[in-house]
Each structure stands twice: as structure tokens, then as C-alpha cells.
Amino acid sequence: MVRFFNQTSDFPLRLIAGLLVAGLLAACQASPQPPTSITSAAPAPSLSGPSDEAQGVTFAFEPFTGAPGNIADELSEFIGAEARKQGITLVRRVGASATYRVNGYLSATGQPSSGTVFYVFDIVDGSGRRLNRISGTESTGGASGDPWQSVNSGTLSRIANRSMVEIKAWLNR
Secondary structure, three states: OOOOOOOOOOOOHHHHHHHHHHHHHHOOOOOOOOOOOOOOOOOOOOOOOOHHHHHOOEEEEEOOOOHHHHHHHHHHHHHHHHHHHHEEEEOOOOOOOOOEEEEEEEEEOOOOOEEEEEEEEEEOOOOEEEEEEEEEEEEEOOOOHHHHHHHHHHHHHHHHHHHHHHHHHHHOO
């Protein structure tokens, strides 16, 4: 669980910390590289035209870093549902081979009146080289104490939707 501050009276510090995290995430953004396959058995997606399941492109999401278990589990469910809507094939078995792996990082900050979830998903190839980064923020309601208390299903659904839409766009570029 990530907490930036425990005192609700630290609003200016929380705001600065949130902006700093967002700036650091933006600074880490690399130019996307053309996708490559982890194994020779699965072809890389076409750089023009839509991708489809017949190409054999699969994604395996690694366990999320930074989010409590209940939040991570619910986000995983939303990502699975959104992947089906977008026609993206996920591999759900731990250690199963996949064309790409996705490492997810989440943090939350908040105050009694509002909060923010920061998320980053790095798409990596078989050697661990980052090919694409998806990042963003979602506003939440406020919570005293633990900022994860204000994260609800709507917030997680929006994160899943935006992430899967961006993955689909990356594959179809």
C-alpha cells in the first residue's frame, strides 16, 4: 500500500507530491518502439491494419505493484472484461508464454474532499525491454486516512477501459 502522507492537513504537500509523481511518470515516457514477438511461434502484430486473435498476439498482466489486493483483484476483473470487448487476448495462467507482458504500477493520494489514482502500464518484450508505456490519472472521491478507500469500481473501470483502448491503438498503429 502506498501512502504519500498520513495527515489530511498536508494538502499543499500532497498536491506537490501528486504533481511530482505525474511529472516523473511523464519524464519516463519513452518513444514507443515497434512491437516484437517474445517467441518465434507468435508473429508480431502488423504495423498497418487491425490486429486480431488469428495473429496470435497475447498479453500477460503481471501482478500490480502498489495497489492493495482487493483493488488489484477488482482492476484485474475490469481489465479482463475490457480486453474481451476490445478483442485483446489475455493469458491468465501464471508463467504462461505470451507475446507481451504488462507490468502495472499504481499509487493513490488523497484528502477528505478528493483523491487521485496514478497508474502506469509498461508493455515489455521477452527480454524485459519496454516497448510502450501507458500512464494516466483518475480522480476519486475523498477519504480520511487511506487514499485507497476512495477508489471505487467506476474509477477502476475507467482505468481498465483507457488502458485497453490504448493497447488496442498501439497494436493497430
